[in-house]
Amino acid sequence: MGGFLKRPQTSSGPFPTTSDSAANISMNSCTDRSPVNLVLLGMSGTGKSSTGNSILGEKLFLAKSSSKPVTTMCQLGKTMINGLHVRVIDTPDMFDDDMESSVRDKLLKNCTNLCGSHPCVFVLVLQVSRFTDGERDILTKLKKMFGRKVSEQTIILFTHGDDLSRAAMSLKTFLHQCQPDLREIAEMCGGRCVLFENKDSDTGQVEDLIDNVKEVLKQINPNIISSKVHLLH
Ligand SMILES: Nc1nc2c(ncn2[C@@H]2O[C@H](COP(=O)(O)OP(=O)(O)OP(=O)(O)O)[C@@H](O)[C@H]2O)c(=O)[nH]1
Numbered sequence: 001m002g003g004f005l006k007r008p009q010t011s012s013g014p015f016p017t018t019s020d021s022a023a024n025i026s027m028n029s030c031t032d033r034s035p036v037n038l039v040l041l042g043m044s045g046t047g048k049s050s051t052g053n054s055i056l057g058e059k060l061f062l063a064k065s066s067s068k069p070v071t072t073m074c075q076l077g078k079t080m081i082n083g084l085h086v087r088v089i090d091t092p093d094m095f096d097d098d099m100e101s102s103v104r105d106k107l108l109k110n111c112t113n114l115c116g117s118h119p120c121v122f123v124l125v126l127q128v129s130r131f132t133d134g135e136r137d138i139l140t141k142l143k144k145m146f147g148r149k150v151s152e153q154t155i156i157l158f159t160h161g162d163d164l165s166r167a168a169m170s171l172k173t174f175l176h177q178c179q180p181d182l183r184e185i186a187e188m189c190g191g192r193c194v195l196f197e198n199k200d201s202d203t204g205q206v207e208d209l210i211d212n213v214k215e216v217l218k219q220i221n222p223n224i225i226s227s228k229v230h231l232l233h
């Protein structure tokens with residue numbers, strides 16, 4: 001485990017500094033030395049905590065199959081991947097329609113606090129072989145929680161990648177053939193999709209995710225990536 005993690009680098013990285021904008025307030029600036037929050041979101045059992053552990057290269061978050069939600073509070077883990085300070089934030093299922101809004105608000109606040117002032121990239125975790133009715137409007141719910149521009153900084157992460165391997169199907173083919181609702185979600189998120197198999201830590205999946213994270217960081221306006229703006233909107 002963890003063989004893919006590279007030690008900290010000191011050279012300047014791919015991110016622009018923000019000295020020419022209002023965002024040079026340090027809490028909004030986005031440089032290679034700034035940590036980035038990867039906020040893992042999705043319905044219960046899709047593999048958020050397992051994905052967090054795969055990214056961290058250690059079993060920090062509790063992950064198990066269960067008929068009821070396993071993660072009940074937002075949690076933070078930190079690592080360094082290819083020169084990028086990564087803060088992984090595991091969350092409970094906040095998309096449950098039966099959840100009281102006061103409980104959801106509390107969790108969002110919990111998430112906000114963990115994110116601090118660092119830029120956020122949202123990772124929407126879906127199980128590749130199981131797109132449910134409850135997930136059809138997941139982007140609408142995401143926007144209500146994190147603001148209408150959230151899809152611009154969201155990556156879709158499909159777990160259970162082995163299911164596709166067994167069917168000898170590439171992610172590209174899967175996305176081409178999947179349900180229109182799912183394809184639309186992928187398109188709304190700029191086609192940023194990655195495939196994970198959390199039972200197998202020895203693949204390039206984390207690097208693939210980090211490449212997408214760096215793309216998002218390059219694109220987003222530092223003024224709108226402050227978690228304080230997005231999480232409290
Ligand atoms: N085969 C396989 N199993 C996975 C994968 N990802 C997660 N699982 C399994 O799916 C189950 C649920 O995973 P979790 O990571 O706990 O799911 P979660 O989204 O955090 O669930 P909650 O905390 O309830 O919201 C566990 O038994 C994991 O081992 C994957 O990529 N492949």
Ligand SMILES: [Mg+2]
Pocket residue numbers: 048049050062063070071090091092
């Ligand atoms: Mg969990």
